[in-house]
Amino acid sequence: MLLTERERLREELIALADQFGRQRSSLMPILQEVERRHFRISEYCMQVIADLLDLHPVEVHSVVSFYSFLDESPRGQFVIRLCRTITCEMAGKDHVARQLENDLGITFGQTTPDGKFTLQWANCLGMCDQGPALLVNDQIFTRVTPERVHGILQECRQTFGVHAVAGAKER
Amino acid sequence: MKDDLVNQRVRAPKSQTVRTVEAIQYAKARGETVTLTVDGNPVEVPLGTTVLEAARKLGIRIPTLCYHDDLCLAGVCRVCVVEVVGQRTLQAACSYPITAPIEVRTHSPHVRRARRHIIDLLLSEHYGECYTCNRSVGCELQALAMEYGVDFFRFGRLARPRYEIDASSHSVVRDMNKCVLCRRCIRTCIDLQEVGVLEAIGRGNRTKVSTFLDKPLADVICINCGQCINRCPTGALRANDPTDDVWAAIDDPSKHVVIQTAPSPRAAIGECFGLPPGKALTFELNTALRRCGFDKVFDTNFAADLTIVEEGTELLLRLKRALAEGDKSVALPQFTSCSPGWVKYIEHFYPDYLDHVSSAKSPQQMFGALLKTYYAETNRLDPRDVVTVALMPCSAKKFECNRPEMCASGYKDIDYGLTTRELAKMIREAGVDLPRMPKSEFDDPFGTATGSGVIFGATGGVMEAAIRTVLELVTGTKIEDLYEHADVMPVRGFDGARYAELPIRAVGPVPPLVENLFADWDWLRGATLKVGVCHGTANAMKVMENIKAGGRFSQCHFIEFMACPGGCLGGGGQPTPTNPEIRAARANAIYAEDRSYEVRKAHENPAVVEVYRRFLTGGPCGPKSHKLLHTHYTPRGKYIA
Numbered sequence: 001m002l003l004t005e006r007e008r009l010r011e012e013l014i015a016l017a018d019q020f021g022r023q024r025s026s027l028m029p030i031l032q033e034v035e036r037r038h039f040r041i042s043e044y045c046m047q048v049i050a051d052l053l054d055l056h057p058v059e060v061h062s063v064v065s066f067y068s069f070l071d072e073s074p075r076g077q078f079v080i081r082l083c084r085t086i087t088c089e090m091a092g093k094d095h096v097a098r099q100l101e102n103d104l105g106i107t108f109g110q111t112t113p114d115g116k117f118t119l120q121w122a123n124c125l126g127m128c129d130q131g132p133a134l135l136v137n138d139q140i141f142t143r144v145t146p147e148r149v150h151g152i153l154q155e156c157r158q159t160f161g162v163h164a165v166a167g168a169k170e171r
Numbered sequence: 172m173k174d175d176l177v178n179q180r181v182r183a184p185k186s187q188t189v190r191t192v193e194a195i196q197y198a199k200a201r202g203e204t205v206t207l208t209v210d211g212n213p214v215e216v217p218l219g220t221t222v223l224e225a226a227r228k229l230g231i232r233i234p235t236l237c238y239h240d241d242l243c244l245a246g247v248c249r250v251c252v253v254e255v256v257g258q259r260t261l262q263a264a265c266s267y268p269i270t271a272p273i274e275v276r277t278h279s280p281h282v283r284r285a286r287r288h289i290i291d292l293l294l295s296e297h298y299g300e301c302y303t304c305n306r307s308v309g310c311e312l313q314a315l316a317m318e319y320g321v322d323f324f325r326f327g328r329l330a331r332p333r334y335e336i337d338a339s340s341h342s343v344v345r346d347m348n349k350c351v352l353c354r355r356c357i358r359t360c361i362d363l364q365e366v367g368v369l370e371a372i373g374r375g376n377r378t379k380v381s382t383f384l385d386k387p388l389a390d391v392i393c394i395n396c397g398q399c400i401n402r403c404p405t406g407a408l409r410a411n412d413p414t415d416d417v418w419a420a421i422d423d424p425s426k427h428v429v430i431q432t433a434p435s436p437r438a439a440i441g442e443c444f445g446l447p448p449g450k451a452l453t454f455e456l457n458t459a460l461r462r463c464g465f466d467k468v469f470d471t472n473f474a475a476d477l478t479i480v481e482e483g484t485e486l487l488l489r490l491k492r493a494l495a496e497g498d499k500s501v502a503l504p505q506f507t508s509c510s511p512g513w514v515k516y517i518e519h520f521y522p523d524y525l526d527h528v529s530s531a532k533s534p535q536q537m538f539g540a541l542l543k544t545y546y547a548e549t550n551r552l553d554p555r556d557v558v559t560v561a562l563m564p565c566s567a568k569k570f571e572c573n574r575p576e577m578c579a580s581g582y583k584d585i586d587y588g589l590t591t592r593e594l595a596k597m598i599r600e601a602g603v604d605l606p607r608m609p610k611s612e613f614d615d616p617f618g619t620a621t622g623s624g625v626i627f628g629a630t631g632g633v634m635e636a637a638i639r640t641v642l643e644l645v646t647g648t649k650i651e652d653l654y655e656h657a658d659v660m661p662v663r664g665f666d667g668a669r670y671a672e673l674p675i676r677a678v679g680p681v682p683p684l685v686e687n688l689f690a691d692w693d694w695l696r697g698a699t700l701k702v703g704v705c706h707g708t709a710n711a712m713k714v715m716e717n718i719k720a721g722g723r724f725s726q727c728h729f730i731e732f733m734a735c736p737g738g739c740l741g742g743g744g745q746p747t748p749t750n751p752e753i754r755a756a757r758a759n760a761i762y763a764e765d766r767s768y769e770v771r772k773a774h775e776n777p778a779v780v781e782v783y784r785r786f787l788t789g790g791p792c793g794p795k796s797h798k799l800l801h802t803h804y805t806p807r808g809k810y811i812a
Contacts (some may be wrong), residue, residue, distance in 0.1 A: 047811065
């Protein structure tokens with residue numbers, strides 16, 4: 001069972017390498033695609049990708065550990081990144097944070113047990129004039145109030161992601 | 172020759188692989204130069220030369236930290252900053268290519284202050300415990316701090332260590348608390364050696380040099396070559412040091428402690444005592460070791476000669492099966508097995524080719540197996556009380572002596588492997604001033620050695636020694652008649668990968684040593700022995716890819732592989748610092764020692780002949796030598812579960 005799972009993954013990665021090419025520069029698109037589909041980049045994935053692109057596994061790990069949008073351990077299908085920089089702070093991001101934690105039952109840095117949501121801090125989303133701002137996968141929400149939090153989460157749960165979770169839908 | 176190395180795979184991006192800026196080559200071809208002034212001194216250099224090189228040409232010292240002669244440029248530490256007049260900010264001299272007639276100031280007040288601050292900042296992240304650090308005095312960061320008058324921790328200091336020390340490996344210990352992120356080890360591991368164990372993990376102030384998934388070094392594909400240790404400017408990387416155990420064995424009166432010394436450390440240990448590189452202290456070292464309390468001092472060269480006889484016979488047996496009997500399944504070319512770094516490399520990266528590796532143990536392990544059997548028997552010692560220590564230029568030898576299969580005698584063949592640096596520390600601890608020791612000989616019965624064993628330490632040496640023996644066994648002609656002074660020049664040198672063809676024009680009678688294995692040599696008449704030599708695992712990879720692709724090296728009969736650049740003399744246990752000049756000086760010392768020997772061919776070593784007569788009665792590759800002197804390998808693969 002485990003072996004077939006790995007074989008399936010290997011096939012998938014070979015297809016990705018065929019699609020994006022096998023140069024060093026193909027690493028980022030492949031990693032982003034794997035992250036989009038599997039919500040993580042596993043040890044085994046990193047080694048197969050390294051093999052396909054003729055890199056060292058540790059180099060792939062280095063890249064994955066560098067970018068906060070690439071994860072080694074499984075993240076939720078929806079990653080909520082709340083801006084914690086000064087203007088959002090002044091616009092009341094703390095209330096939004098409390099509301100998120102209350103609604104999801106987790107603290108920042110954690111993932112819900114059902115694997116749906118991950119809460120993270122972000123550093124400046126570039127929406128300083130419209131704070132507090134948060135990002136759900138790649139969609140931005142501005143002027144978020146504690147009242148709106150419930151709606152945002154509900155939308156995620158119901159639509160199961162119109163944005164950036166195509167892979168989840170396919171499955 | 173170099174064009175023949177198909178798949179010249181270059182992993183790193185071009186900007187990183189070239190050590191100096193590429194424009195230099197073009198400029199040299201066109202003859203374009205530029206004149207700049209460094210501290211008011213004019214100098215003319217080819218376009219694209221870096222400021223650091225121009226300053227060196229003038230004899231002006233610019234301090235460096237992340238820069239290393241063997242490695243590609245990084246420009247990350249900023250210690251080498253200089254003022255380029257007209258530029259708003261300071262520039263890193265190591266990576267600033269000169270393209271215009273600029274004016275450089277290397278020690279203006281602005282530069283001096285900046286350098287001091289940069290060093291202060293490096294120190295603020297460095298857990299400096301200089302009193303107990305093994306690199307103290309030899310530490311490049313410490314020297315820079317002294318040089319630039321850093322007299323207090325302007326930006327604070329770490330009060331306690333941040334990371335756990337990784338001492339999982341038998342060979343390399345990593346203490347990331349002392350790391351200043353100069354990335355020399357990364358460039359060594361990825362670019363110089365193409366092994367790829369270390370990389371920068373994380374980002375910003377959480378960056379850390381680490382292994383794949385932060386695993387302990389013992390669990391990843393590290394080949395233990397220790398080249399990273401030689402290039403680390405601080406005490407962050409060091410060898411796993413067993414000197415306390417060795418002292419304990421020496422102090423135990425019931426133990427009989429013997430040490431074998433390899434030629435490379437003997438050619439380099441003087442550097443630890445302030446001598447210039449290239450001065451061999453072989454016989455002074457014998458006296459010093461006896462004063463330290465070792466019971467017997469033996470010469471690894473004896474075992475090297477034995478290795479050559481075993482490995483050469485194995486080669487002839489393989490050739491016989493392939494050429495005379497037409498057996499297609501014979502694994503040719505045969506690969507050498509003396510370099511434990513190379514052995515682990517092929518176990519990880521080319522496990523399908525393990526059949527090609529000679530089954531002969533390395534000289535260190537052969538010696539250990541004989542010491543615990545033959546030597547113990549003839550001297551009426553209990554093998555349990557014999558403690559075998561090996562002085563090696565190598566950190567991978569520490570791993571090798573701890574391999575579970577290296578216990579053919581029923582005991583651990585070699586108990587402790589010491590590096591050159593560790594032994595120098597022991598000698599100093601015993602209050603012995605090595606360079607001023609009187610000379611003394613090695614102990615019998617393994618005292619006599621030949622020049623063949625000595626040159627094992629340099630790249631091409633194993634091949635040269637094997638050629639001397641094999642050609643003489645086969646042709647019956649003295650090797651001196653084939654090559655002047657028995658110097659087989661085609662396999663010498665420092666080129667990364669070398670190829671040579673040695674025609675066998677005539678064959679002689681089968682000598683008594685191997686007459687039970689071969690009836691005649693007729694099948695070798697008119698054959699051409701094709702051999703290859705390479706050093707550094709990056710070159711080994713190129714040769715292996717060439718063999719895979721069916722290139723010239725796949726036609727070889729015998730290939731010597733050495734894991735370290737320059738061979739053993741550039742090993743991971745050798746004194747720091749290291750660079751191409753130092754390695755060349757050590758090679759000269761080794762070849763000079765070879766010339767000083769009367770007997771220069773392994774099979775003529777009287778001690779080797781004696782061992783075959785009295786103990787290894789089955790002859791080379793016979794049943795007894797197979798049990799004690801040969802081994803097997805583990806296909807490890809490069810995937811980590």
